[in-house]
Amino acid sequence: MLEFFLAFAIFMLLLGGVILFLHHRFNHFRNELLSINALPYVTAALTSLLFMLLSPAVKNASLPYQGFVAGLIDTFEITIPRLLLGITALLILFSNILFSGEHLITLNKGYLYYPLSMFAVAGLLGMLFCEDIFDKYLFLEFMSLPVYILVAFRLDEAKSTAAGYHYMIIGSIATMSILSGFAVIYYQTGSLALTQALNPETTASKAAAALILAGFLIKCGTFPAHSWLIPAHANTPSGNSAILSGILIQSVLFTGLESLQQLNLLQRDSGILLIVFAIINMVVGNLLAIRKRRTKTMLASSSIVQMGYILFAFGAYILTGSQRLSFIALWFILGHAFSKALSFMSMGVLYRHFRITRNKQLNGVGRKDPYPAFMLALSLLSLASVPPMPLFFAKWSLLEAVLSETLPGLTIALVLLLLNSLLSLKYYLPQVFNLFRIDPANPEAQHPVEENPTFSAHNWMMVTSLTLLFICMVSVSVGWFWLERIPLFTALLSGGVF
């Protein structure tokens, strides 16, 4: 039965996108109405995935569940980590659509924005669940095409156009590398199934692993291929930044590593490589974020750092074989997804309300519009891993798990991770203080920001979407204390996420 629910979720998103576009062409709906019309399709997809998570198959731990629907979906596999990532993506998409109902009101292009966002998440679900390497590639590209355009949704701004084009060029090189890796596997074995275990010692296997890993690392903005990430995430509408920075690049990384694991190509060398890239990502991301003056650019740079933490956890898992570390990486992805989505969307509200773009302009804004400022402050504290935020628990568990292993090299890398965490406080904490304090020495305080009179900052759509993300972020944090009591998670803690 589960296969029908998966096909239904993907199909609803695709069908909803087409219907919304056509509906607007004939009826010329207003942006808010169009946003409300998009929500039932996303809710249907979300309900399907939640049903799958609560189904008897999951309760009885009979996962992974494999199946196919003739003509609709080919071989796929349902696992709990994939379900959790899919549900997170749909929750952020739901918030994005609700938020953009008011946020993009002046742009009046919702009939293009909502369908493309729904197509992108449909592609993401397909990529997560399918069990054939060629389907993975197809869904990856299917997800990427709308995202390239969504990055440059404000085509009248040269920066957005350049960012989207840049993203497409780098993204195409990445997918080409992935496809080349898959081609080597097909050349070697004559099969496209992900379930085949290859001999990792052959030259062809090593070439395939290198090409696939390189492609997926480029696609998720790892140094030195991070140049596309900052402009792409900073110049797109805030709702889309939330999807891109929050869940999309992390799902791509998860899919890449999971595919390599299934093909038996994730060896010790890959673990060392991931840890080296993780440390470089943290250092480069922090240095970039410290220098950034625009808040969205700073948040985009911080995604490079957070990606470093996730790479570290996966790298440590590959090196040590500790399944707990792979679960910590997944939990980190979930916590980061909601925290980053909340930060981008709160910043979107402040931008529309006060035209705030730079860090210095945040000075004292919390006293004028407390709700989005409070949400932004909480999300920044979470990204800074301050207790009791979700990323603190993930990082603390990472510390405990790595220290319990006796690998000196890994411990040194962990020290570097902790130093980078301290360094990141330099750009998170000043913004939190800035929001609620008026600094007379700040030149921006002499010229306070002006309110946009045409914008309703307390519109129910914006408040609901921010509140939803806040509840999800708190749930990830609270959930950490319940992990040992929920069978769903205890199986992952001991059995790993791949």
Next chain:
Amino acid sequence: MNELFLPPFVLVFFLGAAFLIKKASETIARDDTPQDSPKFTQYASGHDMEPVVPRLRYHSFFRIAWMFGLVHLGGLLLATVLPSGFLGWIAVFLVASLGICIWILGGDE
């Protein structure tokens, strides 16, 4: 000799070719010419000067180049989806997605 046609070698060759094409295109379409430049008007003090040939603005160039790239990428995907047999239905949505993307790129600036 057959090893030369392995995907890694082809990828390296492609990257080299792409780099050369990028360098060549930068030389050809280096900069935009401001449309309100006085050089567009005829010189009116007894000495005729040929107006500068207008070049496509960089922003417009991006959009056209992008549309071109996107259509080719979409074409490649469609070509791979259809022969694969199953998942044929996704081609319909791929065309829809591509259509909306081109719609956006072709819109007014």
